[in-house]
Amino acid sequence: MSRFDFRRLNARHPYLLALLLLALALAVNYLLQPNLFQSRVLNSNMRTFLPLMILAAGQTIVIITGGIDLSVGAIVSLAAAVLVTNLSPDAAAGQIALIVLAAAGVGMAAGALNGFCVAFLRLQPIVTTYATSFIFSGLALWILPRPGGSMPQQLARTYRSAAPLGLPLGIYIAILLIIGWTFLRSTRFGTYLVAVGGRPDAAYASGVPVTWVRFASYVLAGLLAAFSALALTLLTSSGDPRMGDAMTLDSIVAVVLGGTRLSGGQGGVAGSIIGVAILGLIRNIISFANVPTWWQTLVDALIIITALAAPGLVRLLRSRRQA
């Protein structure tokens, strides 16, 4: 009976498992690093996790519609390059707003290219976005040939230290992302996203503009990648033309950890954000436990494989029990 209840709960809240994992990771991390819950440490952790959280939110939307975006990391690099080459340490507020808007535009344009190829030309998302990631990486290198550049110092300082009501700014932004998603999901467009990922032909027959929904999901992912670049560059105060590359795989792992189904049609942003926190904590644990960092890659790979195999394993166990 209790097992049954858990299954039902899990169906209603697909990120329940992720929450359990999060609690476990927090506990282990706390044992290794007793000052984990001090405001300063919490803030630094949230700031480190935030760029990936924003990126994973975009990845979630694409994956829910049945696609995948392997170029989000490259879009982060590209948008970061735009930011750090155009913003001086003492840039005025107006200029900052303008450049941030420009970076957002670049992210959306990159997403639009992905969306055009996948939705309108009906190319395979994996191959297409892998290919476009080279275009975006190339552009990033062209804009910013070597690591460098700068960010407005005042803004960066505020961003790093701000902690309204004693909670890190990052937590507010993460909550904002979740509220944004909840709102989106409650609109007609939100239903479209799930419908297109669940069964595109059925969605089409129901009058859902399948092509546009797919297109929009990539544009949104591109926009969020640009915001991710902003969060990342505010943290580092400089840019690297490859700074986002490693984030692509992480964003997918976080989405999977958060209970969003890789084949689409089910999931949500809240799970992915928890997924990022779990990934970050695992990273902390590995560094505090003095384990070589290459274990991280293995852990990432194991998470993806386990997540992919989980539905099959559950079915296998269930049929065994029946027999």
Add this chain to the structure above:
Amino acid sequence: MSISLTARHIVKRFSGVVALAEGDLTVDGGEVVALLGANGSGKSTLAKIITGVLAPDEGRLEVDGQAVTFSSPQGAIRRGITAVYQELSLIPDMTVTENIWLNHEPMRWSVRVDRTQARRRTEELLALFQGAVSPALMPETPVAALPPDEKQIVEILKALSREPLLMILDEATASLDARQVSRLFKLMDAWKADGMALVFVSHRMEEIFRVADRAVVLRNGRTVGERAMSDVTERDLVTLMVGDEPSAAAVAQPDAAQPVDPSARPRLQIDRLRSGRVHDVSLAVHDGELVGLGGLRGQGQDDLLLAVFGALPFTGKMALAGEEVKFNHPRQAVKRDVAYVPGERGSQGLLLIRSILENFQLPSWVRYGTPLKMGQARQDAAQMGASLRLVMASLDAPVSSLSGGNAQKVVLGKWLLREPRLLLLNDPTKGVDVGAKAEIYQLLEDLRRAGTAILFYSSEDEELLNLCDRVLVMQDGRITAELSGVSLQKENLVAASMGAVEQAGDQGGSSS
């Protein structure tokens, strides 16, 4: 408000193949028009053109006397035209409510979906089928958790929720049980009285006579006739539909049931089998015997057949020709000359994008050595195709290019190539046209005569009555009645299916 729709000389080609050569149809508010025709005659194509899923290559579509072109289903919906699709348009992960209101959700502040209202209106819609569906069908139930008949009902309610002026029901009754069908017909009568125009596509004659005012008959992509139901007979319609081809009304009548040697070991004997929805079923099928499984849809017939085929785990005893077996995988069943022909051919019977040849030979490649003797394989497949009178462009054409009836012949043929001793059939004539049905009946009769043991589930009572030696009626996973000889009458079958009478034959009646 009422609608009048006219389709004139509609032509549709798919990569050179003419699917619809001259489709004509007129339907007005307050009438039910039956659209009839063998599979591949263009009914579905015509229906899809009217609902904007497909664009016609030629011809004219008029709504209320005004020419229209629909570039998408959305365009047709705006004119009040909706369809209940045969291939369901539901999204498995979404709830019943979300599916019904997809794309026309009640809104709050014109941005957010008003879930309370959507739920309430879903309950109102579900109430229309109250008593004919299980209580588990709730607004929040995910569609993936529903059995096929309830999915179909949700599909009907989804079309209804648009408050259409014209509704097309494409084989909407194919997966419903008798109670649900009669409820649907009562509703259709009410909608008709309210001025809705209804186009009803079905292969079941009795339903067409029950519900339609007029019949429009298509043959080979052309509208060949239009008759008022009041002055036409079943035979007239069948003649119009099939032309000179073998008439379906002439269902192959079996010879007087061959005496089964009671001392011989049954080909299949199962004892107290439990699996999925099946509880304690015992039965025996002998060589040369055609045993029917009847009853309402979803009473465990599927799971029984799948368990015998090794696709579902089971408890209980099962013996093939006296030898006890326990299959964990269909592969083991296939090795023991058991074959399973599903009605869901698209998902369970065929590799749609692969060639007819590959589909035919899929279970049999092992016989053609390494490297494969392709010449021999082709020859055998071609022979099978010819003996099934398969209408195809070539063996290399993809199965998806075949009509429903021909595709089902491929599913049958791929198992016949292995010469099975026990043939399990799960509603094999679902969505198959009358001509092909008659051929399939003849084929089953030939196989039975050649000594194959056949266990046959059908959702059509007529098939069971006309083809089977014995019919076992299932209800709630149990065999509740066994009909044979004089008791094999339609009234008995219907009564037993509905659980109205305890029929002759003891509980879980086994014949051995």
